[in-house]
Amino acid sequence: MNTTLVMGPVLFNWTPEDWRDFHFRMADEADVDVVCVGEVVCSKRAPFFEPYMADVIERLLAADKQVILSTLALIMNKREMKSVRDTAAIDEDNIIVEANDVSAVALLGGRPHAVGPFVNVYNEGTLAYLARNGARSVCLPVELGMDALGALAKDSPAELEVMVFGRLPLAISARCYHARAHGLHKDGCQYVCIEDADGMEVETLDGEPFLAINGVQTLSHAYTDLSAAVPDLLDLGIRRLRLSPHASVDMVAVSETYRAVIDGKTAPDEASERLSALAGDATFCNGYINNQTGYTFS
Amino acid sequence: MFPTHGKTPPLSPVLLAGLLARPLSPRLLQPALDAIFAILNRSHPGLFERLSCLNETVFLIDPIDLPLVFILDADPEHPRLTAAREDADRAVATIRGPLLTLIDLLEGRIDGDAMFFSRTLSIEGDTEAVVALRNAVDDAGIDVKRDLLDFLGPFAMPARHAFGLGERLYSRLNDDLEFLKDCALAPQSRIPKAPEA
Amino acid sequence: MTALELVCPAGTPAALKAAVSSGADAVYLGFRDATNARNFPGLNFSRDELQQGIDHAHDNGCKIFLAINTFPTAGDSTAWHQAVDDGASLGVDAVILADIGMLDYASRKHPDLRRHLSVQASASNPEAIRFYQDAFDVKRVVLPRVLSVAEIAALNKEIDVETEVFVFGGLCVMAEGRCALSSYATGQSPNTNGVCSPACAVRYDEDENGRMVSKLGDFTINAFEADEAAGYPTLCKGRFVANGEASYLFEDPVSLNAASILPDLAKAGVTGLKIEGRQRGKAYIAKVVTSFRRAVDSMDDGAVVETDLTEITEGQRKTAGAYQKTWR
Structure with a gap:
């Protein structure tokens, strides 16, 4: 059985042109099978890159990539609800919609769809229900360890997906912390999150790197790197691996590295070294998958 | 804020310990403590059952206004309260603060979170153990005065002999406890008292 | 407008009695294990304690809601299923659930056991709420603390299920159930x-x-x-x-206190007013419940009563949180 490499949705606020060019490059160069497109974090950003949406989808489809339209993780008002309804109504053979909130799970019920990592799927009961509802693939929450993944993968009624690279999305809020850090409110945020293409770095009072802020979202400061766990994940029958896009890391090279690990052409520790070189100053974590504290790396 | 004790009680340092502990060495205090603790256990069976989640159950209770410390072993099977002059090395956690605040805590008048919101109490060591202990005593409905008078009732004569305390002292202790109780309850006198468990 | 129901926390039998005697309409609580979202050392109820608690509450006209609001561990859902089964047989008035698999289990196994959707399910919009209602016949939804009063009012117009909101206590600044x-x-x-x-x-x-x-x-x-x-x-x-x-990048050390906007919440169509704090002592419970009981009762007479709960408030400061849109 083939292993599917998924490029997750861009979580950060990039300039519309950077956003478009990133997806064009994924279409043209990246060794991935699936590319997720769409705003997941903040509905206020979507109007800026929407003019490029059709071009991006066309380019990806032309390059034989499966396109997944990702939807918002937190829906609080009518405008956001409408955007999710509109996306969920798209019924094209070659496009799959990904639910990141239970509202989208409801709207997509009865037809094939994807479930993203922002829907809580912690156990077989929930997985079975969502599969009956039409979920073909389920990207699991980041805090699951190998034991839980193993239990879920056993006789799984849907394809399971695990995020293997990038800053971990840890929380989402009604409040915009980017705006708050700049003394602004969400409603008048001036889109300050565009200043931090990989998130605004957060340190403890004694200078230890800890988290990263992306508007209403909080991510880990460390990048997850599960390349060492790839052989075990494949053994469990988990055949979809998600890479989360970053601006300061060459995501084409990241996809090639993971592909090489999947194909057995690169040893996991060698892959870790390569990713470390690609990611510059970044630190890494893989605690969750080892049933350890999330930020740890071993 | 914690329940504040605006007035200084008439005897300073106040209370049983102020009255009892000063003239006594911890060793001499121990029989009384044992008796009180036995009564406490009898009045509140299963008091420490909620601590069965802990591996280590020895706490150091340090009333900063008294010249001694209490070592509480909250082992659900064999609980014991010991008075000592110095810190115990084997304590899983230390709770340090004014005696009045410690008694508030024991009687469930201040809660686990509030404990941390003020600097009146300081916690060292295993915070989880302290939280567990707080939850256990909060549920028990301990009433120091009632429990003590229970003790001083049936055991009054031998206890007083043992302490060398006369009637006057007994009555002052009673008054003091009453006063203490009034002080401690004052901030909440407008609300109905929680029923005893 | 139906009467507002005061839903109060209890982490111990003593706290339960304090809540009941202070005027709670319902008490929510959990078993002493990982099946509930206040799995703190020394806290929560054994089966026997729950049975006694139910008897005491029912004798005093108070309901008991059993929170089973964590997400069962993959490969080992036994404790969670057992919690629902025991809640049903002991006679709780409702179970508060967050996990889709658990809602599925409870609705199939105990169709007559009233189900509330926990705040941990983070159902913040009409489509999500309708899903839980249609799929699992959920009777009440505890709304996540991300919505403004205007959004709650708009939401209640679009749904046909009771809503419950937090009015006092610790404040999650993240969407509940979606924070790691x-x-x-x-x-x-x-x-x-x-x-x-x-x-x-x-x-x-x-x-x-x-x-x-x-x-x-x-x-x-x-x-x-x-x-x-x-x-x-x-x-x-x-x-x-x-x-x-x-x-304080995320939130200052403040507690939620929505006492001053109770009339607005009532107008927004809310049914339940929830007080946070199962981990807190009986003194806190008695004080907060008494205060809110008075506020709710006097609201019926058209008055707004100020609560003075500063001394038990974290950081000794209060906020109306996301209920005001400027919080964001």
Whole structure:
């Protein structure tokens, strides 16, 4: 059985042109099978890159990539609800919609769809229900360890997906912390999150790197790197691996590295070294998958 | 804020310990403590059952206004309260603060979170153990005065002999406890008292 | 407009009795294990204690809601299923559930057992709420603390299910049930272990300048000068540095107090008013419940009663939180 490499949705606020060019490059160069497109974090950003949406989808489809339209993780008002309804109504053979909130799970019920990592799927009961509802693939929450993944993968009624690279999305809020850090409110945020293409770095009072802020979202400061766990994940029958896009890391090279690990052409520790070189100053974590504290790396 | 004790009680340092502990060495205090603790256990069976989640159950209770410390072993099977002059090395956690605040805590008048919101109490060591202990005593409905008078009732004569305390002292202790109780309850006198468990 | 129902926390039988005698319409509580989101040491109810609690509450016209609001562990859902089964047989008035698999289990196994959707399910919009209603016949939804009063009013117009909102206590600044900050720093999270920023990972140290430093796992969450009120190091209430500046990045150490907007919440169509604090003592419960009982009762007479609960409020400060849109 083939292993599917998924490029997750861009979580950060990039300039519309950077956003478009990133997806064009994924279409043209990246060794991935699936590319997720769409705003997941903040509905206020979507109007800026929407003019490029059709071009991006066309380019990806032309390059034989499966396109997944990702939807918002937190829906609080009518405008956001409408955007999710509109996306969920798209019924094209070659496009799959990904639910990141239970509202989208409801709207997509009865037809094939994807479930993203922002829907809580912690156990077989929930997985079975969502599969009956039409979920073909389920990207699991980041805090699951190998034991839980193993239990879920056993006789799984849907394809399971695990995020293997990038800053971990840890929380989402009604409040915009980017705006708050700049003394602004969400409603008048001036889109300050565009200043931090990989998130605004957060340190403890004694200078230890800890988290990263992306508007209403909080991510880990460390990048997850599960390349060492790839052989075990494949053994469990988990055949979809998600890479989360970053601006300061060459995501084409990241996809090639993971592909090489999947194909057995690169040893996991060698892959870790390569990713470390690609990611510059970044630190890494893989605690969750080892049933350890999330930020740890071993 | 914690329940504040605006007035200084008439005897300073106040209370049983102020009255009892000063003239006594911890060793001499121990029989009384044992008796009180036995009564406490009898009045509140299963008091420490909620601590069965802990591996280590020895706490150091340090009333900063008294010249001694209490070592509480909250082992659900064999609980014991010991008075000592110095810190115990084997304590899983230390709770340090004014005696009045410690008694508030024991009687469930201040809660686990509030404990941390003020600097009146300081916690060292295993915070989880302290939280567990707080939850256990909060549920028990301990009433120091009632429990003590229970003790001083049936055991009054031998206890007083043992302490060398006369009637006057007994009555002052009673008054003091009453006063203490009034002080401690004052901030909440407008609300109905929680029923005893 | 139906009468507002005051839903109050209890972490121990003594707290339950305090809530009942202080005027709670319903008490919510959990079993002493990882099946509920306040899985703190020494807290919560054994089966026997729950039975006695139910009897006591029912004798006094008060309901009992059993919170089973964590997400069962993959491969080992037994404890969660058992909790629902036991709740049903002991006669609780409702179970509060968050997990889709658990709702599915409870609705199939105990169709007559009333189901409430926990705040941990983070159902913040009409489509999500309708899903839980249609699929699992949920009778009430505890709304996540992300919505403004205007959004709650708009939401209630679109749905046909009771809603319950938090009016007092600790404030999650993140969408509930969608936060893994705690497990990132400590290995334990609300969703999996029923704890946030667990006490077992908390340490208080004094630094060389006499400041008290609170740590969670290996991370410094805050530091307090000698005369500064200290806080429990809940991760999202800590001080951190971004762009070179130290601040309460996520939230100041404040508690929610929505007492002043109870009439607005009533107008917005809310049914239940929920007080947070199963981990807090009976003194807190008695005081807060009494205060809100008075506020709700006097609201029926058209008056707004100010609550004076400052002294038991975290950081001794209060906020109306997300109920005001400027909070965002």
